[in-house]
Amino acid sequence: MNRIPLTKDFANGGVSYWYRQIGLPARRAPLPGPREYDVAIVGGGYTGLWTAYYLKQADPGLRIAILEKEFAGFGASGRNGGWLSAEFAGSRKRHAKARGRQAMIDLQHAMFHAVDEVIEVTRAEGIDADVHKGGLVHVATNPAQRQRLREEVADLRTWGYGEDDLRLLDRDEQRERVQVAGTLEAAYSPHCARIQPAKLATGLAAAVARLGVDIFEDTPVTEIRPRQGGRASALTPRGVVSAEYVIRATEGFTAGLAGQHRQWLPMNSSMIVTEPLPPEVWKHIGWTGNELLGDQAHAYIYAQRTADDRIAIGGRGVPYRFGSRTDRRGATQRQTVALLWRMLVKLFPATADARVQHAWCGVLGVPRDWCSTVHLDHATGLGWAGGYVGSGVTTTNLAGRTLRDLVLRRDTELTALPWVGRQVRQWEPEPLRWAGVQLIYALFRAADRHENERGTTTSAYARLANLISGR
Helix, strand or coil: CCCCCEEEEEEECCCCHHHHHHCCCCCCCCCCCCEEEEEEEECCCHHHHHHHHHHHHHCCCCCEEEECCCCCCCCHHHCCCCEEECCCCCCHHHHHHHHCHHHHHHHHHHHHHHHHHHHHHHHHCCCCCCCECCCEEEEECCHHHHHHHHHHHHHHHCCCCCCCCCEECCHHHHHHHECCCCCCEEEEECCEEECCHHHHHHHHHHHHHHCCCEEECCCCCCEEEEEECCEEEEEECCEEEEEEEEEECCHHHHHHCCCCCCCCEEEEEEEEEECCCCHHHHHHHECCCCCEEEECCCCCCEEEECCCCCEEEEECCCCCEHHHECCCCCCCCHHHHHHHHHHHHHHCHHHCCCCEEEEEEEEEEECCCCCCEEEEECCCCEEEEECCCCCHHHHHHHHHHHHHHHHCCCCCCCCCCCCECCCCCCCCCCCHHHHHHHHHHHHHHHHHHHHHHCCCCCCHHHHHHHHHHCC
16 A cells, blocks of 8 residues: 555545545434335435335335435445446346346347437436536456457347447447557457446435435334235335335345345455546546447456546445444455555556555445345235346346336236346355355456456356356
């Protein structure tokens, strides 16, 4: 850390830089005591907010409450990399087994549409979230990554991606878009927009509140129970909330609920952001189209050029804490800050003197098969959505609209998608869970080192990691 250039006001944690930029929101009142609703949503992130938004619009008479432990947008929704992307977590073949290949293609097309749906809602609701639809560039910086990128583009052609949805870039266009050192190959998709995550979260929460949804903050839910006497319930220290339906929208914090400790693994992801970069640096980098940027490494990075000309870059860091523990308000490890800074300078040598202004981290939810799910059981009154594995900014919108249709008992194109109603086995108990995740990411890091040094094809280390992880 001593060799990393930091601004004088460098901060680590404090939820995220995105909230530092706009200020932490004023807290809404907590639950005042026991209450009854038609729908109670546990978790005030994107999933819970989108679900409430679409339900209330579809049926303004519904009594809906959101129960949030901190404040709306505190978790991954206010800490992510700002990729409003059509990428969907999990194996396409695994999803296709549920309802057929065409159903998975339909799901991918629904994700394309969801990107534009979010943008349209921000316009309709007057949410200024620094939205810019510049697309997504993935770069390969060694021969093994180049092979994977080409194979991925070819494979996605069979899963609903046309030439206009994803294509390899020729060398001239790649350089025109963004100058990433060592790039051997790059691919571009238009289905991605940059956002400022906290602005979207706070703006969406305000829109939901205007519709008449009750948002109770500082209200932790300790347990969710199925129907008893006709109604499901959410237990809090401030009283029990009973409802026809209780929706779990807790993503990486799911392990904190009674009986859910092994449901989804809270995977840690970390970010840093630079100070605003001067024009001389941008002359070397380009990036005038504000595309989102990712690479083909196994321990991959994700990055954006922010609206105020910084670079925000993220990656895994320390991937998992023993016992499914989570961070303390976004504080991340020093070695992770150093790792991300080295990656920044490797990709963009012109940033070597740029100072880092903020570092933070957060958790995302990972199911045992690494595939997102959305579900509602009318018999128990319980539903959930999540397990986005880092691709949740757009997927949460699709989840919210799907949960709306499930709650209202509508048979629609959304409820027929193959991620609906999937059952996933639980993660192993500790210490097997911790040891397994540590081994997986040690193998991924070894694979990246091997491929950077001499590998021309995907490393056997990575193949073994994928086998152990069940991806």
